[in-house]
Amino acid sequence: MNLFPIFAAMTIRLALTEDIPFIMQLVRKVVPLMRAAGNFQWGDDYPNPEVFSSDIAIGQLWVAELEKEIVGVSAITTDQDPEYADAGWDITEKAIVTHRLAVDPDCQGKGIAKALMNQAEQAAKDSGISILRVDTNSENLATQALFPKLGYQFSGEIGLAKRPGLRFFCYQKVL
Numbered sequence: 001m002n003l004f005p006i007f008a009a010m011t012i013r014l015a016l017t018e019d020i021p022f023i024m025q026l027v028r029k030v031v032p033l034m035r036a037a038g039n040f041q042w043g044d045d046y047p048n049p050e051v052f053s054s055d056i057a058i059g060q061l062w063v064a065e066l067e068k069e070i071v072g073v074s075a076i077t078t079d080q081d082p083e084y085a086d087a088g089w090d091i092t093e094k095a096i097v098t099h100r101l102a103v104d105p106d107c108q109g110k111g112i113a114k115a116l117m118n119q120a121e122q123a124a125k126d127s128g129i130s131i132l133r134v135d136t137n138s139e140n141l142a143t144q145a146l147f148p149k150l151g152y153q154f155s156g157e158i159g160l161a162k163r164p165g166l167r168f169f170c171y172q173k174v175l
Helices: 017-036 049-057 082-087 112-127 141-149
Strands: 010-014 061-066 069-077 096-103 131-137 153-159 167-174
Touching (some): 017 049, 049 096, 069 112, 082 131, 096 112, 112 141, 141 167
Parallel strands (some): 096 131
Antiparallel strands (some): 153 167
């Protein structure tokens, strides 16, 4: 008798346009939980299919799959918000930045966010970039616990013009 559970293999791959309905389904599951926790980073207006479509068009949206179902999403970009300078970062330095990270609530605790963050690190290595950056809503306790475990250092707190009234914590990892 096998006493150890067998987990399906996780796949991390670039998202395709046909994935957008499944990504939006994931977002619709995540947003109410974010709101219930006081995290209003995402809502009815963001992220939306157009944002994900743009990410896909430029090859920066990744999905995590378990048993052929999308259970996580992340944009891995070099886009840095101007406000990142308020965290003491030199935004003229090239950096890999993780945006729009989400995991299906039914699959949390399975290493999906970690796998997507590892994909960002691999993208940095592949591009010869030694800086990784990420921001998260000040109310997102899960990511605030995750990022330091992955070697990210807290850099500061900022506001973002595109999300007025909210505060964001910035984290950086240097390879």
